[in-house]
Amino acid sequence: MSRYSKRMEHIRASEIREILKLTQRPGLISFAGGLPAPELFPVKELIEINEEVLKNHSNQALQYGLTEGYGPLRKAIAKRMEKVHVKTHGENILVISGSQQGLDFTAKIFLDKDDVVLCESPTYLGAINAFKAYEPKFVEVETDEDGMVMEDLEKKLKENKNIKLIYVIPDFQNPSGITWSINRRKKLVELANKYDVVIVEDSPYGELRFEGEILPAVMHYDTQDRVIFLGTFSKTLCPGMRIGWVAASKEILNKYILVKQGADLQSSTITQMEIARFMEEYDYDGHIEKIKEVYGKRRDLMMDTIKKEFPEGIKYNYPEGGLFTWIELPEYIDTRKLALKALEENVAFIPGGSFYPNGGHENAFRLNFSNMEEDRIVEGIKRLGKVLKEELHQ
């Protein structure tokens, strides 16, 4: 008998976290991580806030608090969700330690061994890893530039038993950069209602739209309390503080609260108080505008340089927001090998195969454009273009 549980056989190191270790090497141009631009972190504001919170509220800020989260933060988050057209209340929000924790909790709450998760193809690597610990089956649903293909979704809803979750990232998807159309969002809710399945809407980037209007979240179309929304401050404020949230009906949220209690009691009290104050007393809107401006320029520059420097025979998408774009190469290219060649040129990206829970698709890769400054984006894409030209039969 193994000393470990059976579930441990399914848990592998995330390729992203392993590559991130490499990217700490100096001089590397990294398009690998999903790292925000550190020069945009609101440092001066956080120093002020921390001092105010500790000077006036240390007894509360450094003490245990409620599992549900700090009341004013829950309220501020509920109000903020109006930006994605969701009407909700503080009591429907649980504060968690980054939305990754929400993925782990979701699996814990819903998945028994061999239950089915329907997901986009490709889908977020971190979700695959979090879910795998609970030994589900992943069924990938065909996904195009408007989201899951609804005919294929319905086919798979019909074909499979024990479907517990439909997991989607509707805005500026990680890794593909695509955004679901409004029609697909509506239809997704209709099908979930018809087949009585819970939808998990993972939305780390929803507010980071560089052009056009923010689209209503899938949760906006929910009529039967079946959408669970995962949000985070990692991309709009900073990831180092590890604060995110779950929004759900009270019945479902209560399950998350129970699981949170056993998992780590609560998220950091002081950090919650700080973020609440940042949202209430500082210019959070203005801060996000600044991020969008900088990332929008970086996106433009990356896409323009790709157009100029990458060889023919390559497909890529044009993300309207978020942090990533996605490159598809001819099928004979293995991007795991390509990644090693790119590293020789001091450029990093994440090979696409990791984003398919059932494997395959080694001919794509993900590029991040938020973390590198403009000249390094140009230089990095040029170097990648050179590597690609060597590898592709022209």
Added chain:
Amino acid sequence: MSRYSKRMEHIRASEIREILKLTQRPGLISFAGGLPAPELFPVKELIEINEEVLKNHSNQALQYGLTEGYGPLRKAIAKRMEKVHVKTHGENILVISGSQQGLDFTAKIFLDKDDVVLCESPTYLGAINAFKAYEPKFVEVETDEDGMVMEDLEKKLKENKNIKLIYVIPDFQNPSGITWSINRRKKLVELANKYDVVIVEDSPYGELRFEGEILPAVMHYDTQDRVIFLGTFSKTLCPGMRIGWVAASKEILNKYILVKQGADLQSSTITQMEIARFMEEYDYDGHIEKIKEVYGKRRDLMMDTIKKEFPEGIKYNYPEGGLFTWIELPEYIDTRKLALKALEENVAFIPGGSFYPNGGHENAFRLNFSNMEEDRIVEGIKRLGKVLKEELHQ
């Protein structure tokens, strides 16, 4: 088919967390939570440290970091473990979000459904709740004032199949306040070796000894890399920051790192940097001395007042450190009902039944002495004495 996973049937709200909600009511004298004294939080130092970290290292502090934790903190923790006579290294330390997270991870890594956990009787409620999500069987081992009774431990090691873990809190146990003798610690390791079982040593209070010498951790006696040590800053610094650690062999620690990756990627970067600086550059020893002095006085005052004010026919232990003492009443008393009567007098405690995974033992309760100031301890114990005198047939 339920929409939720089967494990959710086992997860209940923690009585402690529910009672903690009540204790926010003004004027209540609470011996319920395991809350440290907020007036001892090193507020001035944390303001200085936060400013220094954000002014000079914001790019790192607010960004994603490695799952394993912040290197200098891992080193400082490893060094600190010399206090409990454990020699280890930074690479053997994983930083987690409070030791509660270590309990959840432990269960995830080791327990399949119906696997057996041997534990003290009573044992920590938070561990019971964390473990229950993974559907194990709890086998309680007879426990006296020196720790688990070794004859009973060996009996249960022989009798049960699929024993995966022996879970112990050897110092100032929660809830009983007892401390394991050195002989029992040695014998525990011997038996674990003989029956090839992993030991989880949960040690949130090891350094908070008010008299005599700190005893070597169980891990000190480990010769086969089978002890996993869970530590925390919640009681020696503050709980609101949510930082703890796992110390283990590299093979075992690697499992924890994998699980941490899926569960929440990493603990707060900035908080880790702050605690590392507090340990390296401030008087952490002096800070702990101050805590010990204050808690030692509160313990004395509580025990003296209990002696004076509680009726005959009650057993209680004398904790040499930590945060709790434990009161045993005649068997005809139900302390869940007693707790309601005490609340009418504005005094709160945790009924003992919650600390027995297999139920029973409703005639005991836990008292915390760290959180209330001296006059309120005296007043609260007097009120409790009055309630007890009314309830006990004298």
